[in-house]
Amino acid sequence: MSDILTIADLKDLARRRVPKMFFDYADSGAWTESTYRANEEDFQKIKFRQRVLVDMSNRSLETTMIGQKVSMPVALAPTGLTGMQHADGEMLAAQAAEEFGVPFTLSTMSICSIEDVASVTKKPFWFQLYVLRDKDFVLNLIDRAKAAKCSALVLTLDLQVLGQRHKDVRNGLSAPPKMTLANIANIAVRPGWWMGMAGTKRRTFRNIVGHAKGVGDVASLSSWTTEQFDPQLSWKDVAWIKERWGGKLILKGILDKEDALMAAKTGADAIIVSNHGGRQLDGASSSIMVLEEIADAVGDRIEVHMDGGIRSGQDVLKALCLGAKGTYIGRPFLYGLGALGKEGVTKALEIIRKEMDITLALCGKRLVTDMGKDQLRR
Numbered sequence: 001m002s003d004i005l006t007i008a009d010l011k012d013l014a015r016r017r018v019p020k021m022f023f024d025y026a027d028s029g030a031w032t033e034s035t036y037r038a039n040e041e042d043f044q045k046i047k048f049r050q051r052v053l054v055d056m057s058n059r060s061l062e063t064t065m066i067g068q069k070v071s072m073p074v075a076l077a078p079t080g081l082t083g084m085q086h087a088d089g090e091m092l093a094a095q096a097a098e099e100f101g102v103p104f105t106l107s108t109m110s111i112c113s114i115e116d117v118a119s120v121t122k123k124p125f126w127f128q129l130y131v132l133r134d135k136d137f138v139l140n141l142i143d144r145a146k147a148a149k150c151s152a153l154v155l156t157l158d159l160q161v162l163g164q165r166h167k168d169v170r171n172g173l174s175a176p177p178k179m180t181l182a183n184i185a186n187i188a189v190r191p192g193w194w195m196g197m198a199g200t201k202r203r204t205f206r207n208i209v210g211h212a213k214g215v216g217d218v219a220s221l222s223s224w225t226t227e228q229f230d231p232q233l234s235w236k237d238v239a240w241i242k243e244r245w246g247g248k249l250i251l252k253g254i255l256d257k258e259d260a261l262m263a264a265k266t267g268a269d270a271i272i273v274s275n276h277g278g279r280q281l282d283g284a285s286s287s288i289m290v291l292e293e294i295a296d297a298v299g300d301r302i303e304v305h306m307d308g309g310i311r312s313g314q315d316v317l318k319a320l321c322l323g324a325k326g327t328y329i330g331r332p333f334l335y336g337l338g339a340l341g342k343e344g345v346t347k348a349l350e351i352i353r354k355e356m357d358i359t360l361a362l363c364g365k366r367l368v369t370d371m372g373k374d375q376l377r378r
């Protein structure tokens with residue numbers, strides 16, 4: 001554990017411990033993966049101003065996201081199939097986030113259900129909603145998230161049709177994995193993973209199986225999900241979802257200032273500037289490149305969050321400087337989970353916290369909330 005110093009170290013370990021099909025599922029983008037790469041690379045082009053001889057004592061990373069206190073402005077992003085990176089993955093990641101004081105967001109396409117996560121956490125978590133054609137199922141999901149006392153609903157807008165990730169097609173991605181010779185050979189040499197899986201009953205999409213009509217088993221599930229994303233979703237749907245939910249609402253997947261202005265009009269509490277981690281529209285801009293323009297366009301009409309490509313605490317600070325009030329990490333916590341389970345998620349958060357703290361000091365600031373555009377060299 002002591003030689004794990006970066007998110008890249010966690011990634012290397014996850015590659016060795018997680019079956020190829022699920023490691024690749026995390027480490028992939030749509031088509032040529034150009035947007036996936038740009039999300040990370042574009043952070044490197046942004047430079048800080050180094051400042052000296054200012055009092056750097058009593059530093060704090062604490063702030064709020066949608067009015068909720070966070071120990072640092074880094075939430076765990078919703079990610080599908082997280083319970084395939086590690087047995088009971090969503091439950092473990094939610095516990096790690098809770099202990100760390102940052103929000104955990106559970107995906108609709110999770111392995112552990114809303115109720116599973118609620119059973120092992122004390123503080124409210126956030127729930128991410130995909131709008132599917134089966135409206136009764138969607139209403140029921142919203143009600144289940146309310147019953148579990150989730151404190152925010154994250155409505156994902158950028159997956160009305162699924163972007164193609166070649167690796168998933170080539171690997172024949174499924175949960176649980178099909179027992180082909182290649183999969184058996186790959187899993188056999190990862191005993192930590194399969195022993196964990198053998199010891200849990202959570203091996204399929206538990207928010208869905210047993211809740212959606214006509215989905216009784218895994219075979220019916222795969223055809224159901226591919227047909228289910230609603231291509232007709234539009235701005236007017238945000239209104240009924242907001243009303244049914246009745247709590248804090250975050251709109252995820254905005255990459256254009258016109259859409260951001262539309263989002264502000266819905267009365268939602270925040271937007272997430274996001275391209276789904278480069279997994280949807282290949283060739284779209286990186287999130288960090290459009291963040292400033294969007295934040296400037298909406299001003300204080302709606303809170304702005306961002307995700308995509310954050311691999312260090314420095315990246316988080318750059319996003320804050322360019323107008324984000326909060327950020328999310330997807331792959332960094334998945335790599336931590338795949339590498340070391342709950343401890344690995346904590347490790348990912350600790351790495352980011354330390355990097356943020358040292359960078360803040362060397363920029364001559366004491367409070368994370370003081371980071372602004374003037375802190376960047378331009």
Ligand SMILES: Cc1cc2nc3c(=O)[nH]c(=O)nc-3n(C[C@H](O)[C@H](O)[C@H](O)COP(=O)(O)O)c2cc1C
Nearest residue numbers: 026077078079080107156276277308309329330331
């Ligand atoms: C393996 C994986 C699964 C994802 N599943 C979902 C999902 O179910 N719902 C959703 O809104 N976003 C999903 N996303 C997108 C993330 O919420 C987030 O936007 C993205 O991971 C941020 O980029 P990063 O991984 O570079 O931090 C997924 C991302 C990954 C990597």
